[in-house]
Amino acid sequence: MNHSFENEGLCAVPAIEYRNVYKRFDRTDGKSLRVRRGRKGEDKIKKQGENSFANAEASAGALKEESGFFAVNKLSAEIRDGELITILGSSGCGKTTLLKMTNRLYEPDGGSILLFGEDIQKQDPVQLRRKMGYVIQQAGLFPHMTVEDNISVIPRLLRWEPARCRDRVTELLALVGLEPEQYRNRYPSQLSGGQQQRIGLARALATKPRVMLLDEPFGAVDAITRLNLQNELLRIHRETGGTFLFVTHDIHEAFRLGNRVMIMNGGKLLQMDTPETIVRKPADPFVETLIRSAMDQERFWNSSITFARESDK
């Protein structure tokens, strides 16, 4: 297969293993919060926008508490090779923090994270990140580069031959469902939000990483585009066979995409199981509430449809 990852094949070791990982945000520790000090400090936090939502949330939380709080609290989990895991939780539950610790954008305060059995703390952060794809909410494309340059940025840093870069871009654009010749020379500002997100996905897949980290990638696109992108993501996951970690606060998205779902609240892992098992046997009152709220919504839609049909008669 064209798009398959290197070193494919089932591994006995888990792709990612979290062992008692915790991360504490302290109100005096500006560095880990990434809050910029200064007169305009508050504005800067807001300017970071939706993507760094967790940062803003974390800092807001940190200001409330005297001695800091745990964004991720003694979390342990195992993710098998080739799984598509969705991490579900409301804002500030630690899901983005967990993801950012996985590629060392954040450093955990304790515990360890193993990638295919190797401790990531012992690896060079830059090399580690190049082994993983990373997609964020507003795509974070480089506005001064064309689509082609955006996608091939890491391959070029790795000094791939120009022809190989070009071929890879063609392959990736086709993979994410965009006509290569039509889009490769455009700039991000000439693309719709959904298209930008596809390019973000293509860029992350460029070096065929075995692990993909996706931080609410479809959070800022409209419902129809989102549905399309979800279908594409499932197809891409099937075609590439990598391990995907997908953070979302949308329960429908989480249950639709994940072959297992991690539900987090207050930095703790409440339940991690297949969507069916979670619905049948919620392990925690919070999970139960979550599912009930989703069902209530469902009931609203169903009753509206019946109502509409009846009034048609």
Added chain:
Amino acid sequence: MIKFMTRHPEKIYIPLLEHIELVFLTLIISVVIASVLTLICLQNERLSLWLQQLLGVVYSIPSLALFAILIPVTGLGRTTAVIALTAYNQYLLLRNFTTGLNEVDPAVTDAAKGIGMTWLQVLTKVQIPLAKRALFAGIRLAVVSTIGIGTIAASINAGGLGTLLFDGLRTMNMARILWGSMLSAGLAIVTNALLKAAEERL
């Protein structure tokens, strides 16, 4: 005035060239120092704030006073002038450089870091290209302010268009005063316009 120019052309073009030389020399040294300071400031928020306040204080010292303070240390002449002008520029440059680089959308720099760029690659491939206008605007401001303050450098024997001005004032020679003021103002205005045009083409 025209007679003055035809009779003593060297009294006009030599100060002009001296002035340009002074500005150029100051600019190169300033940008090098400011770049180093910017790199340090990007690593350390607290130091950055502290340094900007310090440079703000330096910037608010009147130029004649700053020249006077430096004379016992470095004596009369161009060296002193370059040191003082460079000190002034640091405030303008550092402020524009740091805000320009920090203004780059964090989503973009986060993504750059997250897909595996080193901090130097994030800086050179993402932050600087995206902030180049702000960086260039800082340089333009610094150049124009150096041209202006540079005229006062003549008072400590550093040459330049200020010589023409001060000589003219001392001897009440209208032609010299006019040439001196027109050329220094003209130099500042033309340079500003040229650099601004260049900035817009970036």
